[in-house]
Every structure is written in structure tokens, then in C-alpha cells.
Amino acid sequence: MLRSYLIGLAAGQRGIVPLAALAAAGRRGMLDEDMPLAKLFKNPLIAGGAVALSAAEMAGDKQKTAPDRIVPIGLAVRSITSAYAGAAVAPKGQRVTGAAIALGTALATSWIGWKLRVTAMERYGQTATGFVEDALVLATGLAAADPTLAGQTV
Template sequence: MLRSLLIGLVAGQRGITPLAVLATATRRGEVAAELPLQTLMVNPVIAAGTAAFAAAEMAGDKMKTAPDRTVPIGLAVRGVTAAYAGAALAPRDRRVAGAGIAVIAAIVSAYPGLALRKWAMKRYGQTATGFVEDAIVFGSGLAIANPKLVSALTRRE
């Protein structure tokens, strides 16, 4: 259930990233493709599409006209993607709880995440803070959904 909570924290900052890292985990076999539509993530085109949407969200975040993550549609997207990823990362018999935990974590963490980003933007600017946030969020999401990938990379060093 810890992975469900953590992926919810990721979703609170970037709404599409949970799907992209889940697609990677599904393609690598680290997460079984058992949820509805999850078998589509094994397809390289679909997996690339999730990555492209996540990258587009990250690029859009750097624009001055980007809405806050706490606008209703932003929270809705975060809730949906957190629920799906949280369920996929939970044990089979605890998927509903995993989805719920992830949704709560996403919605709650969006607010302090936004406050921290706004504070950092005053000092370092929108683009620089966005890139740092992207790196933290994407790296964390990848590690949460793909622990074997991370352990393989750390063993090489």
C-alpha cells in the first residue's frame, strides 16, 4: 500500500506521470497487466503515448498561462490517474483501498506542492523550478512503479 500512497503523491504534482511510469512498469513486467485497459500499456505505441502526454504536461507547466494544479479539472485528472495507478500498484486483494489512498494523497498533496512551487518560483523562476520539480516527480514515479529497474541501476555503480 506504500506504493499506492507514493504514486498518489506523484499524481498530486503531475497528473499524467503516474500513467507513464505505470506503462513503463507494465511493459517491463514489474506490474501485472490485470486492470481494465492496462494490457494496452504493453503496446509500445500506447506506452509512448503516455510518455508523450506526460512530457506535454511537463512542457505546459513552464508556460505563464498554465493553470494551477488545484483547479477543478486538474484535481479531477489527478484523482483519476492516481486511482488507476494506485490500484495497479496495490496488492490484488487491496486494489480499492490502494486507489482510495492514492486519490487522497494526490488531492491533499497538490495544495502544499503548489504552495512550495510558488515559493520557489519567486526566487528561481517558473522554468527552473519546473524542471527541478519534473525531475523529482518523474524520478520518484519511476522508482515507485519500477523498483527492479532502480535496483538494477544502483547495482551497476
């Protein structure tokens, strides 16, 4: 369930990263064939779209007009993407638990991450803190999508 936790952690900070991480894994052939919608994430157009949306989210986060991650629409997006991705990376037979772990982690860490970021921005600014956060979130999302992390095979 480590992978579900990690994907939830990433989703709590950037709502689209879980989809981009699944797309990257799908393009590398690292997704379970029986994962719901696995074929979509292997499609170059869908995978590219997920990555582009994630990049747009990261770029938008650096704008002064960017909404806080804890606004209702942000929490809704995180809820959907984290639950799906958490289920997708969970072992067979544990997908509901994986979805619940990822969803709970995403919602809890969105608030924690928001408070940490607001505090850091006072000292380092929005752009610098955003880039550091992006790097951590992207690494976490990619690690979560890699089945070798949990000693699993595809």
C-alpha cells in the same frame, strides 16, 4: 501500500505521470498480469502516448499561461489517474485501499506542492523550479511503478 502512496504523491504534482510510469513498467514487463488494463500499458503505441502526454504536461508547466494544478480540471485529472494507478500498483485484494490512498495523497499534495512551488518561484523562477519538480516527480512515479521497491515480484 507504499507504491500507492508514491504514485499519489507524483499525481499530486503532475497528473499524467502515473500513466507514464505504468507505461514504462508495462514495457519492462513489471506489471501484474491481472492488473486492470495491463495489456494496454504493454502496447507500444499506448505506452508511447502516455509518455508523450506526460512530457507535454511537463513542458506546458513551464509556460507563463499554465494553469495552477489546483484548478478543478487539474484536480479531476489527478483524481482519475491517481486512483487508477494507486489501484494498479496495490497488492491483489487491496486495490480499493490503494486507490483511496493514492487519491487522498494526490489531492492533499497537489495543494501542498502548489504552495511550495509558488513560494519557490518567487526566488528561482517558473522554469527552474519546474525542472526540479519534474525530476522529483518522475523519479517518484517510476519508483512507484517498480514492484521491487516493495519487495514484490511480477
